[in-house]
Amino acid sequence: MTRLGLGPVGVTLDVRADGGHLEDAVLLEHLGYATLWIAGGQLATLDPLRDVVLATERIRVGSAIIPARVHPPEDVVAFRRDLEATAPGRLITGLGGVQGGRPLHTMNAYLDQLDAADPPVPPGARVLAALGPRMLELSRDRAAGALALLVTPEFTANARAALGEEAALVVMEYVVVETDPRRARDAVREPVGFLSRVGGYPENLRRMGFTDEDLAETSDRLIDGVVAWGDVDAVAARVRRHLAAGADQVVLAVRPTGPDSVPRAEWRALAAALG
Structure with missing residues (x-):
C-alpha cells in the first residue's frame, strides 16, 4: 500500500537532556516497534534524530x-x-510547521528546494503533516504520504480515500493506559488543549464535528474522541480501528499516569498486545 513500507505500530520518543532516551530507543527497538518518532518541538537542532539512529541498529526514525x-x-x-x-x-523526513498565510505555497516552495538539491530529499523518503483536504492532496502528490495527529478513526477513513491506495498514512495517537476516566483525561488534557488552539488543528477538529465549546474547554468529549485511553485491550482496539480505517501505521504517544516519567511498563504491555 505504501512506498515507505512501514510496520503497523510506531511510538514516540521524548528526548532527555541526560541522554537516557537513547537507552529507551534501544528498548523500543527490542520490543518490536516499527518506527521511532521524535516530535518537532524537540528539534531545535536535528541532532536528536541522528543520535537515535546511531544508537539503534535497524529501526527507522x-x-x-x-x-x-x-x-x-x-x-x-x-x-x-x-x-x-x-x-x-533509516530516516523518515517528516515536514510541516508552515503556519500563517499561504501554507500550501510555502510548503510547495520548500519541497521545490528539496527536489532541486544535490542530492535531493526524494518524495519517497518524506511525509507531510496534513489535516486539511488540500494538504492531504499535496502529501499524496509530492511526498510518500501524510502524518496526522488529534484525529478520529472516521478522519482516518476519509484521509485514506483522499490519499488513494499508494500513499502512506501515519496516524499519531495520544495514549493513556488508565481505566479511571478522570485520571486518564487529566493525563492528556494539557497537550490536547494546547494543540486544539494552534495551527490547523482547530479547523480540523471542527470538521470532525467538535464544537467551539469542546475546544475552549478541552472537553471530555474532545479527549474521548481523539485519545486512546483505558486498559491495554481498549487501547489496542482503538489502534486497530485506525488500521482498519486505512492507516498504514499508528504511532503511540504514551502519556504516563504513575510516578514514572517514562512509560516503559506501558510500552512493554502495548507491544505485547499489538504484536
Whole structure:
C-alpha cells in the first residue's frame, strides 16, 4: 500500500537532556516497534534524530515534524545526506510547521528546494503533516504520504480515500493506559488543549464535528474522541480501528499516569498486545 513500507505500530520518543532516551530507543527497538518518532518541538537542532539512529541498529526514525519555519531546506538536505552516508534508509523526513498565510505555497516552495538539491530529499523518503483536504492532496502528490495527529478513526477513513491506495498514512495517537476516566483525561488534557488552539488543528477538529465549546474547554468529549485511553485491550482496539480505517501505521504517544516519567511498563504491555 505504501512506498515507505512501514510496520503497523510506531511510538514516540521524548528526548532527555541526560541522554537516557537513547537507552529507551534501544528498548523500543527490542520490543518490536516499527518506527521511532521524535516530535518537532524537540528539534531545535536535528541532532536528536541522528543520535537515535546511531544508537539503534535497524529501526527507522522519523521526525514528527521538522518545522519548516525553523530549519531551512538546505539544512535538511545536508543533514539527510550525511546520515544516509552512515545509516542509509533509516530516516523518515517528516515536514510541516508552515503556519500563517499561504501554507500550501510555502510548503510547495520548500519541497521545490528539496527536489532541486544535490542530492535531493526524494518524495519517497518524506511525509507531510496534513489535516486539511488540500494538504492531504499535496502529501499524496509530492511526498510518500501524510502524518496526522488529534484525529478520529472516521478522519482516518476519509484521509485514506483522499490519499488513494499508494500513499502512506501515519496516524499519531495520544495514549493513556488508565481505566479511571478522570485520571486518564487529566493525563492528556494539557497537550490536547494546547494543540486544539494552534495551527490547523482547530479547523480540523471542527470538521470532525467538535464544537467551539469542546475546544475552549478541552472537553471530555474532545479527549474521548481523539485519545486512546483505558486498559491495554481498549487501547489496542482503538489502534486497530485506525488500521482498519486505512492507516498504514499508528504511532503511540504514551502519556504516563504513575510516578514514572517514562512509560516503559506501558510500552512493554502495548507491544505485547499489538504484536
